[in-house]
Amino acid sequence: MQLTTDRLDLVPLDPDRDAESLFAMYSDPEYDRYGPNEPTADVAATRRRLAEMLRANGGWTWVLRLRPRTEALGTIGIFADQGTTIRGLSWGLRRDHWGRGLMGEAAPVVIDHLLAQPGIDGVEAWIDTRNTRSIGVARRARLAERATLARVYPDHTAQQVVMARAAEPGDCDVLAARPNLPVRDVRQTGRLLTRVLGLTVLFEYGDPPTFARLGVAPWTGSAGVDLSAADGVIACATVSFDIGIPTDVMYRRAAESGVTIDMQPVDQPWGTREFVFSLPEGHRVRIIGPVRPAGDAAAHSSVVVNVLPTG
Ligand SMILES: CC(C)(COP(=O)(O)OP(=O)(O)OC[C@H]1O[C@@H](n2cnc3c(N)ncnc32)[C@H](O)[C@@H]1OP(=O)(O)O)[C@@H](O)C(=O)NCCC(=O)NCCS
Structure with a gap:
């Protein structure tokens, strides 16, 4: 027509x-x-x-x-x-x-x-x-x-x-998934995640904090992860983050920060490149990022990594 x-x-x-x-x-x-x-x-x-x-x-x-x-x-x-x-x-x-x-x-x-x-x-x-x-x-x-x-x-x-x-404008019922990780030190874990992932601390509650909300961006309502203070036995969870920078760049940040690397970057058959690191309590953080540009593989092959045994 x-x-x-x-x-x-x-x-x-x-x-x-x-x-x-x-x-x-x-x-x-x-x-x-x-x-x-x-x-x-x-x-x-x-x-x-x-x-x-x-x-x-x-x-x-x-x-x-x-x-x-x-x-x-x-x-x-x-x-x-x-x-x-x-x-x-x-x-x-x-x-x-x-x-x-x-x-x-x-x-x-x-x-x-x-x-x-x-x-x-x-x-x-x-x-x-x-x-x-x-x-x-x-x-x-x-x-x-x-x-x-x-x-x-x-x-x-x-x-x-x-x-x-x-076609029909409308509001979504769910606005964002927000995992909540129980951790022993909210402030320290928040610092670690902001350093490695580039997250923003949206707010902390208490001094020392017993709760913190981390966002993927500084804007109100941004998706992210919550941290709650806990002691005793902590059940471990896995949290995945989609990232928009080269996977190997974030991997180097993680390795340099001293976290335990559970899985080095691997190209997945579904078209992502992923690695996994652990927080001190044993929570696993899975990073899901872009595969490497075709001309880039050699540039990253010599990256020296700090691979520690899984806990
Ligand atoms: C994208 C494309 C179709 C835009 O067509 P166009 O007729 O030039 O677009 P318009 O003139 O309607 O302008 C679009 C916007 O660009 C802005 N614009 C115009 N000249 C600009 C310039 N030199 N630099 C940046 N923005 C400019 C306009 O102000 C307008 O924004 P506004 O509505 O907020 O004022 C054309 O640039 C194109 O064919 N690009 C290559 C193919 C492409 O990228 N396709 C889209 C893939 S997602």
Whole structure:
């Protein structure tokens, strides 16, 4: 279905018709600076890429045309159907048209249309935190920041925000999981966890503290972990943390802080790199981080680690 905005016609993508003008976008190395694809080599490769996109997403891609011109200046649509009712968004424009508010004009109309479809309960865009133009587009379309993910590029690790909007706005019943660890020394454990994990002490209660709340960020309501003073026999728990910096960087911090390392960094088959250390009471802290960039493995192979026996 064709959609319109003040300046634009949004027309369903046709790979045969649009490949030639969209080749200018897909062949531009700057276009996919924050994406996974190599620039396309020629118009035929662009046509194949567009046809594959339509096959995978069931035809949900529009091209942007600036009236009265009829060539395609960019695309906006959803990614392949992964069997969920939350659909991933993708948008891009030829560089000679960036910064004129075109995608910021197209996205709200397309997203309103998508969210009115049966079978789509929400849409989300994963955007590199440095891609400020794209974040601006998401905000224009009333997408809100919901989460942060680690992102591995061939030569470095970065982070991306998950910007999302639900068809039916509503509050979640649960706001965050908050494990509570009984420990013998709340202040010392808090210092250790802030040093290794970069957590923030949101507040402490008592002097010496009998309770502390640690957050992943300094903001009110941030997810994190609570510490409660305890003595006697302490039942040990495992707490996992998703991290957004290279796993081996945090591993070095942990090793240097003198904690007991239970498991050195290991690449998991589900696409994360993880290690485990213990707190003095025996609680295990599992760090779940990004795998190493492809060009980075050698740089980390010589890391000297302080491996102690598990308790
Ligand atoms: C992302 C992209 C589609 C934005 O399209 P666009 O039409 O240039 O976007 P707009 O002109 O509507 O501007 C979007 C925001 O960027 C801001 N912006 C404009 N020029 C900017 C600049 N030079 N630097 C930083 N931000 C800028 C705008 O002010 C706007 O934010 P606002 O709504 O808060 O004012 C385009 O840059 C692109 O194709 N990039 C490459 C592909 C890509 O990154 N896709 C998204 C992957 S998640």
